[in-house]
Amino acid sequence: DAGVTQSPTHLIKTRGQHVTLRCSPISGHKSVSWYQQVLGQGPQFIFQYYEKEERGRGNFPDRFSARQFPNYSSELNVNALLLGDSALYLCASSGTGGDTQYFGPGTRLTVL
């Protein structure tokens, strides 16, 4: 069975631009969570969606938004990019919001 997939794998943007990252959960999973991992640190929670509703939000500015589609895939959007947004963005899926989370390979975003 396919695991969590994320696209693109790498992305380079400039300050002020907007970016959209995509995630497809494991088949049958209905919850997706997003994490940001800055170099040298552990992942930090951004959002969790379950059944297309936001179930949790981390301490990130309103420039960060997400949504979940009827097929349970998800998008993370970041507006007005800053240099500090450069990070590995991880998506994790779980059967329900409280189940074990399985991570995808991540999208490496570089902001110049």
Place this chain on the structure above:
Amino acid sequence: DAKTTQPPSMDCAEGRAANLPCNHSTISGNEYVYWYRQIHSQGPQYIIHGLKNNETNEMASLIITEDRKSSTLILPHATLRDTAVYYCIVRGGAAGNKLTFGGGTRVLVKP
């Protein structure tokens, strides 16, 4: 979510068991202990989790003390591919409960 404390690093000899400790003295009754590992620049990999009882799977064993204030992840026969950062996380089971990653333990398996 309860906070966890792990040693920042440890070395292990290839073929020997690796015992990774974790303290979670403020854990509450409905919180699980999860272990993940992250090999350089890859997404975290789920290893094992438990509530009260010891658990074992094909990757590792998890030993949780009776008072649940600490746990140990055991990799029975460490290989070079087990070199990674290992994260111990305490998490409730309800929707919306996030994984809070600390610094983890950087494990280096040496030949």
